[in-house]
Amino acid sequence: MFALIDGNSFYCSCERAFDPTLRGKPLAVLSNNDGCAIARTQEAKDLGLKMGEPWHLASKRQELKPVIWMSSNYALYGDMSRRMYELLCEEAPRVEPYSIDEMFLDYAGLPGDLLALSARIRERVRTVAKIPTCVGIGPTKTIAKLANKVAKGVRGGDGLCDFARKEEREEAYKTIPLGEVWGLGRASVAKLARRGVESVADFTALRADEVRELLTVTGVRTQAELKGTVCYPFSVSPLTRKSLAVTRSFGKPVLAWPDMEQAIAAYATRAAEKLRRRGLVATAMQVFLRTNEFNSDPKYANQSTFEIEPTADSFALMGDAVRAGRRLWRDGFRYAKAGVVLLDLKPAAELPQELFASRDPERSARLMIALDTVNARYGRQTLKPAVTGLGQSWSMRRQRLSPRYTTHFDEVLLARA
């Protein structure tokens, strides 16, 4: 049996964990660049704030005046996520992190009342990590996810939903709309609706070949999982990821190549850091830049994907990225966004020793270790390649940032006694 536990309004709950004055108030956390709302407390939802609403529009709506807006603070959320994970590891034999605020638990082989166990876990996460959560239980991940959604939907409920028993969940399927199912998005729901399929029960009643024709094999898997057959097994350690990206919208439009060069160099440097932290090397790279998609600026977007010599060296990656960016650059546009994506990642340990590598691998490794050590101790941007620049007029807006309570000594909470 599986369980899925997830934090309610996770980013908002993280902010509240450190600032109790935010409790009971309508609060929203904004996306990068303070673009749109990506997390809302119940109070903010009740005022009518929608997921993804652009802040520049929402903040002008009269009924949303009471909402407290905060920039997203991923260092804090990542840290809170890790705490939640460590707590869960003490309670459940196996934990699989799924996203920053969601973890699957494997209850296989556990004796006793799994609902009571879930309640205990939930209470511990609430009191120790200060994060309110909901838990769904089911024999497959898809069912556990669905149960979790049901638990979340009950206001003033106990935050738990148990779909372990076939009869009970099949009864519930009759009234649950299809869009609630993990793996069925807007497009699939619309396709199914045209066939009169609206509830989860309608969907599980379809023949597998009909589902396949409509939704391909992913739809077939989702259906099988809803019926209790595991298609997505539990895995404690995810396989090494395949790609890694650093992409950002600019705080203001970029008009000149030197600014773009700085941005691309900085993104490549950051991507290289992420790569090294995971012990990986990249063997291919994608660089893209684009103008604003939403306004009436003249449009230009282009990207380039190419193989590179396998590496995690900041300078090598930066050089490749900047050269590619230069080829893509056209004068006369107002650029709104750019990105560096590292592809076909491999564990560094598997890297064959190149006889004629253009860079001395040992020297590169020593330099990168020095770079990472200094930056770990003194802050991320202490040592960085010169071309990434000091001015950074393009960097994103984060005007409503909370203090970095957990990651910076000079911003930790002070307790007076």
Added chain:
DNA sequence: TCTGGGGTCCTAGGACCC
């Protein structure tokens, strides 16, 4: 002035080969 960032998987279609 203003609309996020970072992932995965699947399929169709073209190029190329035997």
Added chain:
DNA sequence: TCTGGGGTCCTAGGACCC
């Protein structure tokens, strides 16, 4: 002159997720 089947690999685009 016309006609065939069957592979592989790559890429673009769609769909979905948080």
